[in-house]
Amino acid sequence: MPAASHPDAIAATPPTAPAAPIALTDRRPVVPAERLVAEMVPPPRFSDVSFGSYLPDTTQPSQYEAVRVLEEFAGTLNAGSAAPKRGWFRRSAPAPAGPAGVYLDGGYGVGKTHLLASLWHATPGPKAFGTFVELTNLVGALGFQQAVQTLSGHRLLCIDEFELDDPGDTVLVSTLLGRLVDNGVKLCATSNTLPEKLGEGRFAAADFLREIQGLSAHFRPLRIDGQDYRHRGLPDAPAPYTDEAVEAVAARTPGASLDDFDGLLAHLSAVHPSRYGAMLDDVTAVCLRGVHQVDDQSTALRLVVLADRMYDRELPVTASGVPFDQVFSEEMLRGGYRKKYLRAVSRLVALARDSSKPS
Known part of the structure; x- marks a missing residue:
C-alpha cells in the first residue's frame, strides 16, 4: 500500500501564508x-x-x-x-x-x-x-x-x-x-x-x-x-526606508498596517478625529510609503492628531519618502499652529527611531 494512502498516514500541511497587512484606509470606525x-x-x-x-x-x-x-x-x-x-x-x-x-x-x-x-x-x-x-x-x-x-x-x-x-x-x-x-x-x-x-x-x-x-x-x-x-543626546530623524523595505517590514510583522501616505491623508479627511484611536485598534506597527511634506493646514492638523494617537499606543512607524523632521514646511512651522507641528515632529521621529531598533 503506498504510504500516502495508509490510514495512519498524516497528510502534509501546507505552510500558512502570513496575513496581509492591515490598511488603515479601509477602516471607518463608529465610536459610541x-x-x-x-x-x-x-x-x-x-x-x-x-x-x-x-x-x-x-x-x-x-x-x-x-x-x-x-x-x-x-x-x-x-x-x-x-x-x-x-x-x-x-x-x-x-x-x-x-x-x-x-x-x-x-x-x-x-x-x-x-x-x-x-x-x-x-x-x-x-x-x-x-x-x-x-x-x-x-x-x-x-x-x-x-x-x-x-x-x-x-x-x-x-x-x-x-x-x-x-x-x-x-x-x-x-x-x-x-x-x-x-x-x-x-x-x-x-x-x-x-x-x-x-x-x-x-x-x-x-x-x-x-x-x-x-x-x-x-x-x-x-x-x-x-x-x-x-532628543537628549540622540541623532536626528532616522533615514527613511525604501518602499520595498517598508513592504517587507509590513509583511513580516503581525498586526502591521501598510498604506500610501497620500491615501491615508485623504482618508483622514473622511474620518472624525475622535475616531483615529479606534482606527488603530489591534494595530501593532504602522508602515507608510511615500511620506512627503504636507503644505495644507487642515491636512497637517489631522496628521497631528493621528501622530498623537500612534504615540499614545507606542506604534513604531516605518516609512519611505522624506524624514519626519521635514514633514511640515518651514512656513507652517512659523505659523499659529507651530506648537502642534513641533510636538508631532518630536513624536513621529521618536516612533521612527523605535522602528529602526533591532528586534
Missing part, C-alpha cells in the same frame, strides 16, 4: 459616546507611570519641584473622604478651599504628560484623563449639559495638551471647567510653550490663565524647564 467616556484614561504609553518612575533632568530644579508639588496635590485629593456629588438640577455647591487645579507650563518632552498621568494614577476615582481635543469631542458627543453631569461625578479631571488656538473651543472648555469646579472637581492641565518664548518666563501660563477667564484664580501655574527627553 459610552466608549469615549470609558476611554478617558491615560494612554497605553503612560498606563503604568508614577512619580517614582519620572526621571528628572539633574540640571533642571524645576522638574524636581514639579514632582514635589504634584505629590502634595495628590495627597490633598487622597485626603478627601468622598468624590464630589453630581450637579444636576440643583444649585452648585461652593468650591472647596484652595486651588482647584495645577497648570503644567513647559516645552516639548519635559515629561508633563508623564507627571499628569502619575497624578491620575495616584488619585482615587472616579477620575478622567483626556486631551483637550478628546474633551471637546466628548462634549460634542454627549452635549454640554450631559457632559457636565457625567464629569461632575469625578474627583479629578486631567487635561493634556490644552489648546489656545481655537477661541470657540477654548470658551466651551472654559465654561465646562467652571461648572465642574463649582461642583468640586479638581483639575490639572498641560500645554506647551513655543520654543522662542521659553525665555519669557510664564508667557504660556499667562495666555492660559487669560483664556480660561474666570477660572484663572483656581489654577496654580507650575513651570517645568528642560530639553525634550526624546
Whole structure:
C-alpha cells in the first residue's frame, strides 16, 4: 500500500501564508459616546507611570519641584473622604478651599504628560484623563449639559495638551471647567510653550490663565524647564526606508498596517478625529510609503492628531519618502499652529527611531 494512502498516514500541511497587512484606509470606525467616556484614561504609553518612575533632568530644579508639588496635590485629593456629588438640577455647591487645579507650563518632552498621568494614577476615582481635543469631542458627543453631569461625578479631571488656538473651543472648555469646579472637581492641565518664548518666563501660563477667564484664580501655574527627553543626546530623524523595505517590514510583522501616505491623508479627511484611536485598534506597527511634506493646514492638523494617537499606543512607524523632521514646511512651522507641528515632529521621529531598533 503506498504510504500516502495508509490510514495512519498524516497528510502534509501546507505552510500558512502570513496575513496581509492591515490598511488603515479601509477602516471607518463608529465610536459610541459610552466608549469615549470609558476611554478617558491615560494612554497605553503612560498606563503604568508614577512619580517614582519620572526621571528628572539633574540640571533642571524645576522638574524636581514639579514632582514635589504634584505629590502634595495628590495627597490633598487622597485626603478627601468622598468624590464630589453630581450637579444636576440643583444649585452648585461652593468650591472647596484652595486651588482647584495645577497648570503644567513647559516645552516639548519635559515629561508633563508623564507627571499628569502619575497624578491620575495616584488619585482615587472616579477620575478622567483626556486631551483637550478628546474633551471637546466628548462634549460634542454627549452635549454640554450631559457632559457636565457625567464629569461632575469625578474627583479629578486631567487635561493634556490644552489648546489656545481655537477661541470657540477654548470658551466651551472654559465654561465646562467652571461648572465642574463649582461642583468640586479638581483639575490639572498641560500645554506647551513655543520654543522662542521659553525665555519669557510664564508667557504660556499667562495666555492660559487669560483664556480660561474666570477660572484663572483656581489654577496654580507650575513651570517645568528642560530639553525634550526624546532628543537628549540622540541623532536626528532616522533615514527613511525604501518602499520595498517598508513592504517587507509590513509583511513580516503581525498586526502591521501598510498604506500610501497620500491615501491615508485623504482618508483622514473622511474620518472624525475622535475616531483615529479606534482606527488603530489591534494595530501593532504602522508602515507608510511615500511620506512627503504636507503644505495644507487642515491636512497637517489631522496628521497631528493621528501622530498623537500612534504615540499614545507606542506604534513604531516605518516609512519611505522624506524624514519626519521635514514633514511640515518651514512656513507652517512659523505659523499659529507651530506648537502642534513641533510636538508631532518630536513624536513621529521618536516612533521612527523605535522602528529602526533591532528586534
